[in-house]
Amino acid sequence: MAEVWVFVREFDGAPTPLALELLTKARQVGDTTAVYVGTGSEEAFARLGEYGAKNVFHLDPKDSLVAAPVARAMAERLETDKPDLILFGQAYDDRDVAGRLAARIGRPILSNATNVTLEGSTSHEIFGGTQIAEAEITSAGPKLVLIRPKSFAAEPTGGAAPQVTVLDLPDVGGAGAKVTGTHVEERQGPKLEDASVIVSGGRGLGSAENYELIEKLGKLLRAATGATRAIVDAGWVPYAKQVGQTGKTVKPDVYIACGISGAMQHLVGMKDSKVIIAINKDADAPIFGIADLGVVGDVHKVLPKLIEALEKR
């Protein structure tokens, strides 16, 4: 039986949804050990067991930036343990730990995978998800793979509480950093990752002020509101709203893309939505290639009418 480690970051006292997706996949591939990074609790560990982890390594970085100490603690453990696969999510802390760990132990990483096999070969969506690349690691040793969110559905298996081992974090000297404060942006309505309806805006809105149209429509549909990288980079809306390659991956029942042309960066994060509605004035915009209903028109005209009609219902 293969051995698989899964990196699990704690968020609000529990494993992240992304980590539960990875555990679900990992247990189909081999014996699973969760590398749990956070304060930890009986409840959190039990949840790891429910999703298939037989063992847990618990690392608590407290106010240290996680990457350097966690990567080095994992590297020390890898001197004796020989997992076949180490799975991470394509997420910030995961990337930081995976990168440092890979350099520490001299192993390659396969990034942005959407599937992984027991042998460690992976699938990757490239060019906005229009093509699939299959890749593999060609040398012996643990295979590090970063997997995109929502590649697998998280399903509990009803497993027993796992065996928990505390791993001490080494002193990393000047390579460490401290987290001295946390700031959470205010959010209205449902979370993007969980929403069944999402209304998103892009450059075609014309200005930051016009994002208000997205918020209004979102509120009427009890939807989460999203954005393209272009308007996040332009400073119109915060990063927490970004959908796409370097933002959130979403699969809602309905995705309404307003003034979004459909750059590859964006499509990769939302193309698996069940129903896609697009409003854009350029009839040749790539978004229409995947939209179930495409409206060639001006968002400044269509959205106000849509909002007004919905308000009357």
Next chain:
Amino acid sequence: MRIVVCAKQIPDPATPYKLEADTHWLVRPAEQVLDDTDRYGVEMGLQLAQNSDGGVTIVSMGPAGSMQGLRQALAMGAEKAVIIDDPTLRGSDALATARVLAAAIAREGFDLVIAGTESTDGYSGVVPQMVAEILDVPALTYATEVKAAEGKITIHRQTSTGYEVVEGSLPALVTVTAGVVEPRYPTFKGIMEAKKKPVDNLALADLSVEATTDQKVTSISDAPARSGGAKIEDDGAAHEKIIELLAQKKVI
């Protein structure tokens, strides 16, 4: 403060990307552009250097080609560029790239290394963290704000829900998001001066580092296509079609 900015020349994202048939490597034309995400790192570097009496050196790996991309970084105000262009490095993975960059950065000497969060053509998103581990410095990642002075660096680190304040000591590496600063446009004077600025063109043998790549793409296939559905011109009543579909899907 000695600042090194990692930058990459990539095929123009406005043109369709192609892969070589046998190797599955990205086709790189002689004319490549500066990865847009690197402009933020260059600008950040220039602002920090200005406040601390130092200069910015650009370090890059890949085919030099026409050097149009790196010349843009020099035209913005960087003093010097180092490019590692070696045919044996073609098809390098993230770790091989990080080893080469780290060796070149160590050769230059640095107090602060600045990089983007990921390249726009590769997106592996782990190279800066690898470079930091090899150089044994902290990686303060996904910065939306950077302050560095008197041996210390403090950033706002973007998270999925807001940001964290993170502090480390120099030497350090920081990765910057697009929100961190507003990149300047090169002036005519800057563009003229850039032509005379020093560029070190290195081969792998100039750096004492091993950079093998232990991964490969084995096949490429078309993804199951999602076909578009109805496309209608807005005649003033398109919103009704949207409402119909929303009702049909029981959203309203």
